[in-house]
Amino acid sequence: MLPEALFTELVAFRRDLHMHPELGNQEFRTTAALKARLEAAGLHPRVLPAGTGLICDIGTWDGHRPMLALRADIDALPIPDTKADCPYRSTVPDRAHACGHDVHTTVVLGAGLVLADLHRQGLLPRPVRLLFQPAEEVLPGGAVDAVAAGVLDGVGRIIAVHCDPRVDAGRIGLRVGPITSACDRLEVTLDGPGGHTARPHLTTDMVTAAARVATDVPAVLARRIDARSGLVLTWGRIEAGHAPNVIPQHAELGGTVRCLDIDAWRGAPDQVYAAIDEVATLHGAKSQINYVRGVPPVVNDEVVTGLLRESMERRRGPYSVEDTEQSLGGEDFSWYLEHVPGAMARLGVRNPSDTTHLDLHRGNFDVDESAIKVGVELFTAAALIDAGGA
Numbered sequence: 001m002l003p004e005a006l007f008t009e010l011v012a013f014r015r016d017l018h019m020h021p022e023l024g025n026q027e028f029r030t031t032a033a034l035k036a037r038l039e040a041a042g043l044h045p046r047v048l049p050a051g052t053g054l055i056c057d058i059g060t061w062d063g064h065r066p067m068l069a070l071r072a073d074i075d076a077l078p079i080p081d082t083k084a085d086c087p088y089r090s091t092v093p094d095r096a097h098a099c100g101h102d103v104h105t106t107v108v109l110g111a112g113l114v115l116a117d118l119h120r121q122g123l124l125p126r127p128v129r130l131l132f133q134p135a136e137e138v139l140p141g142g143a144v145d146a147v148a149a150g151v152l153d154g155v156g157r158i159i160a161v162h163c164d165p166r167v168d169a170g171r172i173g174l175r176v177g178p179i180t181s182a183c184d185r186l187e188v189t190l191d192g193p194g195g196h197t198a199r200p201h202l203t204t205d206m207v208t209a210a211a212r213v214a215t216d217v218p219a220v221l222a223r224r225i226d227a228r229s230g231l232v233l234t235w236g237r238i239e240a241g242h243a244p245n246v247i248p249q250h251a252e253l254g255g256t257v258r259c260l261d262i263d264a265w266r267g268a269p270d271q272v273y274a275a276i277d278e279v280a281t282l283h284g285a286k287s288q289i290n291y292v293r294g295v296p297p298v299v300n301d302e303v304v305t306g307l308l309r310e311s312m313e314r315r316r317g318p319y320s321v322e323d324t325e326q327s328l329g330g331e332d333f334s335w336y337l338e339h340v341p342g343a344m345a346r347l348g349v350r351n352p353s354d355t356t357h358l359d360l361h362r363g364n365f366d367v368d369e370s371a372i373k374v375g376v377e378l379f380t381a382a383a384l385i386d387a388g389g390a
Contacts, residue, residue, distance in 0.1 A: 002114065002373050010110045010376070011369050013037070015088035017102040021076030021095040024135030024142060027052040030074050034109060034132055041116050045130075049149050053134035053142065058115050059127030066156025068386045069129040069342075070379050071333065072108035073101045073136035082363030098365040100163025100349065105132060107161060107347070107375030114380045128383045129155055133332075139185050139294040141332020147339060157304050158342035159382055160333050161375050164324070165358045167348030169368035172312050172378065173324030174345055176305045178297040181230065182265035183330025184257040185292040188213065188276060190285040194249035203247045207240050209283035210251035213276060214238055220275040230260030231268060232328065251285075258328045262296055269293075297326075298334040301341035308345050311381035316374070329360075347375050 013033070022030055031052045038045045038056050045056035053074060061067055076097045081090035090096045112130045131151055135142030152158070167173050190213065192204025218233045225231045233255060240251035257272060259265040269291045280287035312321050324346050333344050349367035350358075358365050 002110070002376050006110065006113065007373050010106050010372050013109065014102050014106040014369065014372060017105060018088050018097050019091050021090050021092055021097045021102075023078060023095065024075040024138035025050060025052055027074045027134050030105070031132070034074075034105070037109060038112065038130075041113055043112070043116055048134070048146060048151070050134070050145060053146065054132050055151050056112060056130040057127055058112060058119050058130070059124055061127045061154040063154075065126055067127045067129045067154050068383055069131050069152070069155045069158040070108045070111055070383070071131040071133060071158055071160040071336065072104040073133050073142070074105050075101060075135055075137050075142070077137060077361060079361070080363050083366060086366070096363055096365070098362060099137070099360050100365070100367060101136065103163050103347070103349065103367055103372060103375070104161060106372055107379065108132065110372065110376035111379035111383070114376060115383055125384065126386065131158075136332050139183070139292055141295050141335060143332040143335040147335060152336065152339050155340055157307075157386065158336050158340055159304060159308060159379065160342070160344045161347040161378070162331065162344055163349045163360070163367060163371070164346035165350050165360065165365070165367075167322065167324075167346055168350050168352050169348050169371045170316065170374055171320050171322055171348040172308070172345045172374070173322050173348070174300075174305055174309055174343075175324045175326065176300055176302045178260060178262070178299050178326050179324065179344055180298040180331045180334065181326065181328045182259040182262065182294065182296050184268065184294040186233070186255050186257055186272065187290040187292070188253040189288045190251040190253075190280055191249060191288075192285045194247045197245045197247055200247060204284040206248045206251045206285060209280060209285040210238055210240050210253060212283055213279050214253060216279045217272075217275045220279065221271060224271055224275070225264055225268075228261070229264030230258075230328070231264055232258045233272065234258070258330065260297065260326055260328070262299070265296060295330045295332045296334045296338070298331050298344050299337055300343040301337070304341050304343040307382055307386060308343055308378065311385055312378050314385070315377045315381050345378065347371055
């Protein structure tokens, strides 16, 4: 069981992070706080080359039996914290931990402190690596740089959690196979001769062209790509013009392409390019497309998912685990799974008595902090059970 004094400390640590959110690759304060606490526990964390994020080994890898890695993401989102009467709301304008990364970070820290104590007692069966990764919210994700920096050297398996406001605190959601979707970013610019709204026949009606791209391209893709792949193009930004009687020469659209199937994701750029060009050309606009590759789906390994299930059931019983569906959200944890097997669990953070229906990426997002204890117990149990792992 997690000592009550440590749980109290972890809640305070999480609230401090929540009050001081930092964007991707700017997490200097967060990194310093983690480093100081780990060093106070007698550990030797190593800051990643870019200056944010760190890894910390508990025990010494012998070069033979690979380590289990526990991963957390440490960055926040560029949105305002809108919670009212919350003593630990963000103190940074237009910055908030609205995706639960402060909880993920605290869970891995707490598990590391427990495992370090077990290691001092000679009770840790194999070394464990703590991985605090920056810039998860920045495509294609800080995991790419972390892998390049060697964070998986000596690692045989990797596990993570992600807050889920649809799951009650005290439970986790698991799924074998894909649990998130691929996510790419798309920016489109349209150009053509503008002019007076009294003479649209002498112009490229850029507002109409942008509107048709926004509505017709998703429809075209729906007929050209297998519907079972779950590919969805959703626009989040459209801009054109400055005056009501001037047809603009320029328009911009921005959005995301999400896909449940990894094979369809690999072919998505060509399909998207072709659909946009066709619709834009039909309306006399020239298109320039910036398709930014994001992340592939997180595909949970069956054996590692079983490890998480066994760990949770041992600690909290069989009813503490529920099956979960594949989400259209993206997660750069997927890049680690291109190299080693692993799994991500959905960590329940909903207070069963709360009727607010909080959701991720909203300014009022918050959690039932008892989920911290659950996450620490899950990771600690996994590290102990994984003694016989590959």
